[in-house]
Amino acid sequence: MSSLVEVAKAAGVSVSTASRVLNGSSHPISAKTRARVIAVAEQVGYSPSALARALVSRSSRLLGVLVSDIVNPYFSVIARGVDDVASRAGYVTMLSNVDRRTSTEINRLQTMRDYRAAGVIFAGSGYDDDPHTPELVKAVRQAREQGIQTVSLTIRDLGCPTITADxxxxxxxxxxxxxxxxxxxxxxxxxxxxxxxxxxxxxxxxxxxxxxxxxxxxxxxxxxxxxxxxxxxxxxxxxxxxxxxxxxxxxxxxxxxxxxxxxxxxxxxxxxxxxxxxxxxxxxxxxxxxxxxxPLYEMGAMAARHIIEAAPGAETDNPTATILSHRLIPRETTGRRTTPMPA
The missing domain is CATH 3.40.50.2300 (Response regulator)
Structure with a gap:
């Protein structure tokens, strides 16, 4: 596969011009020059990287999922729900372990902002009286202002939509x-x-x-x-x-x-x-x-759909709260008490 430098040389333009054309920049470029760069890129089989497109468009097709414990099967089910929806829509899921630390969630959220993620899903529960919560709330607000959708799968005062079980x-x-x-x-x-x-x-x-x-x-x-x-x-x-x-x-x-x-x-x-x-x-x-x-799978799937289908800047000051239903599943480890209770 040819490099961007080779495309620019063959089209007779600068590397920056070729980059702007191939990454969808709104920078003014003549239709003739744009067509020539695209034609050369097609001839040599060049395609820009997803990260490069994200840097220009200020958004990527990346969904971040922050989990408390990456080996816990609880989060595996949620992640599968996210990824099934994301992959069908052409998005990539990035799973990140935060080890039940709010400070790590803040760091991971910053990384997602650097990658221009389309959205971030907080899958883990928060803690009562967590001293880092105000800092996380601020980071979530900054991410929203940047155009990154955020969803929490537990009841947490993060100022973003929640999709939870009761x-x-x-x-x-x-x-x-x-x-x-x-x-x-x-x-x-x-x-x-x-x-x-x-x-x-x-x-x-x-x-x-x-x-x-x-x-x-x-x-x-x-x-x-x-x-x-x-x-x-x-x-x-x-x-x-x-x-x-x-x-x-x-x-x-x-x-x-x-x-x-x-x-x-x-x-x-x-x-x-x-x-x-x-x-x-x-x-x-x-x-x-x-x-x-x-409904762990459904929570993950619904969170992914919320991010993918949301219009840019759709976050509001009054985020929605969705509670999904659960089901009792009786199996073999419980039975009716047969011995009388002591007096």
Missing amino acids: NRTAAYDITDHLLSLGHRRIAFIEGPPGMVASRQRREGFLTCMSDADLAEAAQCHPGGFDYESGHAATMRLIARPPMPDAILAANDEAAVGALNALRQARIDVPGEISVAGIDDLRVAQFVGLTTVSL
Whole structure:
């Protein structure tokens, strides 16, 4: 493939003129010169790079997706939804791990601005009382002013549209399902401390238990959004009997950790204790885990469509908030309580 210098030489123009023609610049160039440069470029098989076009047009066909943990399957499902829509529209998805750090989100957003990204999707949850939030809000506003669309997939005060699942109601519904099976003493394994999504799911659990006049029977235990946290929390429960009727983990990975800890201790699931999670990741399907299916793929796909279909400068001071529905998925890890409750 020929270089831009060779195209310019063959067309008898300067490199800057050839660049302006081939990258769609609005700089005034005669129709005759423009036609000659294009004809030479076609003859030698030259095409400008996507980055070069972005630098001239001030926009690229790039969608940035910022995720909290790149190996977490929760974000893999979201990313697949983004990329399926993006690729069909001729866009490229760039996935970036921020390791649950707002400061890293700010840096990654600046990188996306440097690449003239069409849009940036914040897929991870924020933290309560995060000292870096004002700086991130400012960075998001600057990106919007630059023409970059931004979307958040969790409830965060970033001044941009949100497309989310309802964490509180999801946790409420799965707790209510456990109660409907006759379970009363339910242990909730929490997500990462300080994270908004963790708090929302904990609140949903506690609200449901309170509505059932079982607030005193509710147990909350420190945990996390990973297998190891769920396993460790359950091992602590096993070491300090009596065991609860059921365990609800803040997400599926932690629930699978709880499930394996119980099986290692030869505690029958669901004969002696039921186990449930939230998300409905593939691992939940593999082990027959009762859970709540969150619309992760749909969230990613809708966010991509929002960015691709938005007109330039379409961001407003009153961003939209869309909440997608979830579904309860009963499976083999939960069952009806058969033993009577103690007096």
